[in-house]
Amino acid sequence: MGYAARLRQITTRRGNLCVGIDPMPSVLSAWGLDATVEALERCARGIVAELAESVAVFKPQSAFFEAFGSAGVAVLERVLEDIRQAGALSILDVKRGDIGSSMAGYATAYLGDDSPLRADAITLSPYLGVGSLSPAIEQAVLTGRGIYVLARTSNPDGAAIQCARTDHASVAQHVVDAITEGNPRWDHAVGVVVGGTHADLGCDVSTFNGSILVPGIGAQGGTMEGIRDVFGDASSMVLPTVSRDVIGGGRDDLGRRAELFLANAQVAGL
Numbered sequence: 217m218g219y220a221a222r223l224r225q226i227t228t229r230r231g232n233l234c235v236g237i238d239p240m241p242s243v244l245s246a247w248g249l250d251a252t253v254e255a256l257e258r259c260a261r262g263i264v265a266e267l268a269e270s271v272a273v274f275k276p277q278s279a280f281f282e283a284f285g286s287a288g289v290a291v292l293e294r295v296l297e298d299i300r301q302a303g304a305l306s307i308l309d310v311k312r313g314d315i316g317s318s319m320a321g322y323a324t325a326y327l328g329d330d331s332p333l334r335a336d337a338i339t340l341s342p343y344l345g346v347g348s349l350s351p352a353i354e355q356a357v358l359t360g361r362g363i364y365v366l367a368r369t370s371n372p373d374g375a376a377i378q379c380a381r382t383d384h385a386s387v388a389q390h391v392v393d394a395i396t397e398g399n400p401r402w403d404h405a406v407g408v409v410v411g412g413t414h415a416d417l418g419c420d421v422s423t424f425n426g427s428i429l430v431p432g433i434g435a436q437g438g439t440m441e442g443i444r445d446v447f448g449d450a451s452s453m454v455l456p457t458v459s460r461d462v463i464g465g466g467r468d469d470l471g472r473r474a475e476l477f478l479a480n481a482q483v484a485g486l
């Protein structure tokens with residue numbers, strides 16, 4: 217089964233929410249933990265254990281695991297395995313981008329059936345050209361996995377590049393259009409990342425034909441209702457993702473916070 221169908225199946229069953237696993241020092245501290253690799257493991261695997269049956273998608277942020285070197289990456293491998301065991305989907309947030317031959321290496325690392333770091337989807341950056349992402353896209357389609365390509369990121373700094381205009385459209389629009397055009401060949405396995413923090417997206421996603429990962433909810437100021445207002449008809453393609461506002465209150469408050477965001481997403485019609 218392809219990524220688009222797998223995503224639809226699990227979100228239909230568990231609700232439309234991705235919980236980000238960003239075990240940064242402030243989050244570890246809220247969990248009463250020090251910034252050690254043992255604490256990283258308790259927090260990251262604790263998030264999955266606590267939400268294993270209620271959350272459809274988890275998005276581990278690779279940076280916070282890499283910060284501990286090989287021991288942290290080994291924790292990430294175990295977190296990805298926990299997510300598989302929970303029957304949920306994983307989006308590994310690595311935001312990679314490189315020339316084709318190196319991208320093929322990343323594709324093997326994150327999207328290969330036998331790789332210890334395999335995830336159900338990964339995030340990629342298109343600034344070496346959308347075409348440079350082909351090895352990863354092909355590997356994803358082949359193995360029933362997915363890709364999310366940055367189009368309009370949630371942070372204010374993104375606008376200078378992503379909203380810059382080329383011949384007739386913004387850079388973000390070029391990314392959205394290139395993927396819209398390719399998706400029928402790619403089993404609709406390629407999504408885009410569009411932040412939920414903007415009143416004006418700077419690109420039109422109304423005819424986009426894949427999943428739209430929307431970060432920036434909660435800690436960065438975005439809301440579920442705001443997504444519906446800004447994304448309009450494309451809201452049905454949105455997968456909202458929240459990290460700090462779900463995981464940043466310690467283990468005891470995890471379930472309540474996740475439920476709240478799940479309910480808000482439902483009320484907003486996402």
Ligand SMILES: O=C(O)c1cc(=O)[nH]c(=O)n1[C@@H]1O[C@H](COP(=O)(O)O)[C@@H](O)[C@H]1O
Nearest residue numbers: 277339369370409411431435436458459460
């Ligand atoms: O690709 C992402 O997930 C992403 C794209 C983007 O435009 N903005 C953004 O915040 N993210 C990631 O989403 C997470 C947001 O975390 P919170 O702000 O705590 O919900 C972080 O891991 C970011 O790296």
